[in-house]
Amino acid sequence: xxxxxxxxxxxxxxxxxxxxxxxxxxxxxxxxxxxxxxxxxxxxxxxxxxxxxxxxxxxxxxxxxxxxxxxxxxxxxxxxxxxxxxxxxxxxxxxxxxxxxxxxxxxxxxxxxxxxxxxxxxxxxxxxxx
Amino acid sequence: xxxxxxxxxxxxxxxxxxxxxxxxxxxxxxxxxxxxxxxxxxxxxxxxxxxxxxxxxxxxxxxxxxxxxxxxxxxxxxxxxxxxxxxxxxxxxxxxxxxxxxxxxxxxxxxxxxxxxxxxxxxxxxxxxxxxxxxxxxxxxxxxxxxxxxxxxxxxxxxxxxxxxxxxxxxxxxxxxxxxxxxxxxxxxxxxxxxxxxxxxxxxxxxxxxxxxxxxxxxxxxxxxxxxxxxxxxxxxxxxxxxxxxxxxxxxxxxxxxxxxxxxxxxxxxxxxxxxxxxxxxxxxxxxxxxxxxxxxxxxxxxxxxxxxxxxxxxxxxxxxxxxxxxxxxxxxxxxxxxxxxxxxxxxxxxxxxxxxxxxxxxxxxxxxxxxxxxxxxxxxxxxxxxxxxxxxxxxxxxxxxxxxxxxxxxxxxxxxxxxxxxxxxxxxxxxxxxxxxxxxxxxxxxxxxxxxxxxxxxxxxxxxxxxxxxxxxxxxxxxxxxx
Numbered sequence: 001x002x003x004x005x006x007x008x009x010x011x012x013x014x015x016x017x018x019x020x021x022x023x024x025x026x027x028x029x030x031x032x033x034x035x036x037x038x039x040x041x042x043x044x045x046x047x048x049x050x051x052x053x054x055x056x057x058x059x060x061x062x063x064x065x066x067x068x069x070x071x072x073x074x075x076x077x078x079x080x081x082x083x084x085x086x087x088x089x090x091x092x093x094x095x096x097x098x099x100x101x102x103x104x105x106x107x108x109x110x111x112x113x114x115x116x117x118x119x120x121x122x123x124x125x126x127x128x129x130x
Numbered sequence: 131x132x133x134x135x136x137x138x139x140x141x142x143x144x145x146x147x148x149x150x151x152x153x154x155x156x157x158x159x160x161x162x163x164x165x166x167x168x169x170x171x172x173x174x175x176x177x178x179x180x181x182x183x184x185x186x187x188x189x190x191x192x193x194x195x196x197x198x199x200x201x202x203x204x205x206x207x208x209x210x211x212x213x214x215x216x217x218x219x220x221x222x223x224x225x226x227x228x229x230x231x232x233x234x235x236x237x238x239x240x241x242x243x244x245x246x247x248x249x250x251x252x253x254x255x256x257x258x259x260x261x262x263x264x265x266x267x268x269x270x271x272x273x274x275x276x277x278x279x280x281x282x283x284x285x286x287x288x289x290x291x292x293x294x295x296x297x298x299x300x301x302x303x304x305x306x307x308x309x310x311x312x313x314x315x316x317x318x319x320x321x322x323x324x325x326x327x328x329x330x331x332x333x334x335x336x337x338x339x340x341x342x343x344x345x346x347x348x349x350x351x352x353x354x355x356x357x358x359x360x361x362x363x364x365x366x367x368x369x370x371x372x373x374x375x376x377x378x379x380x381x382x383x384x385x386x387x388x389x390x391x392x393x394x395x396x397x398x399x400x401x402x403x404x405x406x407x408x409x410x411x412x413x414x415x416x417x418x419x420x421x422x423x424x425x426x427x428x429x430x431x432x433x434x435x436x437x438x439x440x441x442x443x444x445x446x447x448x449x450x451x452x453x454x455x456x457x458x459x460x461x462x463x464x465x466x467x468x469x470x471x472x473x474x475x476x477x478x479x480x481x482x483x484x485x486x487x488x489x490x491x492x493x494x495x496x497x498x499x500x501x502x503x504x505x506x507x508x509x510x511x512x513x514x515x516x517x518x519x520x521x522x523x524x525x526x527x528x529x530x531x532x533x534x535x536x537x538x539x540x541x542x543x544x545x546x547x548x549x550x551x552x553x554x555x556x557x558x559x560x561x562x563x564x565x566x567x568x569x570x571x572x573x574x575x576x577x578x579x580x581x582x583x584x585x586x587x588x589x590x591x592x593x594x595x596x597x598x599x600x601x602x603x604x605x606x607x608x609x610x611x612x613x614x
Contacts, residue, residue, distance in 0.1 A: 018452070
């Protein structure tokens with residue numbers, strides 16, 4: 001079975017590296033790691049991941065704007081926002097921007113995996129309907 | 131004093147003298163002295179006399195010069211002679227028998243039937259009571275003026291019937307108006323700052339219908355263009371029918387207090403802006419650094435747990451190694467954040483040691499030839515706010531030396547001088563033109579304004595001395611505030 005291909009976008013190096021190590025070890029394939037919003041959009045277009053795991057607060061272009069750009073450019077590519085804040089308002093903003101899910105960074109690995117898998121399944125279903 | 135009839139050269143009084151006698155002996159506190167062309171006393175009588183000797187054998191027939199003290203004689207003789215020359219004279223003179231006694235003297239010529247001056251009449255009245263009352267009034271006026279000057283309060287009055295305005299001398303002074311200016315409502319109106327004029331006029335007009343006192347602040351513009359802030363108390367004065375007939379008030383010059391208040395508000399604004407900036411930096415540090423760092427640690431722990439669940443003890447070690455490094459990095463980052471809030475060295479080693487270390491570090495980094503460091507507070511415990519402020523000033527001044535001064539020698543002194551703590555940072559570097567301080571500060575971020583304001587905020591003083599090519603010396607001075 002093909003592993004789900006993930007693009008990670010986070011400006012914090014230690015977190016980015018921890019995330020890449022974890023995801024690669026629990027059955028995902030991290031195809032790229034972006035350091036800001038512009039980098040995330042460019043890598044998403046270039047690498048065509050199954051799902052993008054997007055931080056919100058990033059330099060150059062923040063995660064919300066990057067999500068909007070991706071939604072316009074690649075409407076079938078699901079974006080999961082991954083934020084340090086567990087905030088209902090931020091969640092609403094993220095979903096409005098086009099994210100399919102919002103995860104706080106202190107979520108369990110199980111939840112992270114399930115959300116990424118679910119996002120890919122949901123996106124595939126939507127693409128199939130079109 | 132009882133009336134005593136004088137004799138005229140030993141003879142009975144002449145008939146022509148009787149009317150004068152009648153007047154003098156019936157008016158309270160009055161005396162009449164008749165004198166001839168030779169200035170000799172012909173008659174002296176009254177309910178009171180400046181000198182009882184005048185109406186005795188000793189007095190009558192003698193001249194004024196013979197009967198009054200020398201310091202009085204010249205003035206009195208001059209007025210008596212003037213009367214003989216046909217002129218009226220009025221004098222007010224202190225008495226010479228009782229201390230505090232005061233006399234008014236009207237001296238007029240007496241004429242014969244042919245109109246020729248045959249002698250003179252001096253009408254003396256004891257005005258001691260009136261004089262004392264006037265003196266007391268003058269004293270009260272002086273005290274009032276003095277009090278107004280000290281309190282910088284002027285008073286004024288506006289008579290509605292005549293529309294005339296009068297001011298106290300202090301109000302003229304406060305408003306910079308010459309004392310000889312004839313005041314009108316128009317002049318007083320024009321002195322009010324254009325932005326406050328309508329408000330002030332409206333309030334004044336309101337007093338006519340409601341005389342109750344009110345307080346307001348407004349600005350006035352002196353003839354020289356300077357603006358003065360006034361605290362005005364105003365009220366209407368009514369006649370018996372209850373109609374407002376006058377408006378009175380006091381205007382206190384509160385310009386200095388206003389300036390201090392504006393300066394306080396400006397400093398508070400800067401303080402809040404600085405605090406906001408600190409909070410923003412702190413929030414950014416917490417969010418972009420520590421929250422992410424902790425999240426990364428959480429991910430590594432999860433990762434380790436995943437491997438343990440899979441029974442992969444070996445690979446867990448790798449994760450734990452990275453986790454340990456992550457925790458170390460995070461601790462270092464947290465220390466930097468805390469140090470930015472308050473230098474830990476202050477708590478650990480005190481201000482003197484902290485400033486000494488800063489100076490030594492500056493010498494090393496700037497490669498100075500010599501550094502004279504004298505820090506000794508004699509174990510004096512300082513208020514933490516003062517400590518932090520002096521430390522920050524030292525930090526900024528030494529950063530300036532390192533980055534801008536191009537100096538060879540540095541002197542840093544921190545010592546107690548009586549009730550003051552003094553910090554001096556002096557270098558022999560390139561210096562700058564202090565008149566360009568603001569521009570220099572804006573361009574190079576010397577933090578001069580910041581140092582000055584930091585010290586002002588704790589009641590301290592900041593002194594800067596610099597000249598191109600002649601080095602720079604800053605001195606910070608704060609009154610000792612011993613920590614409770």
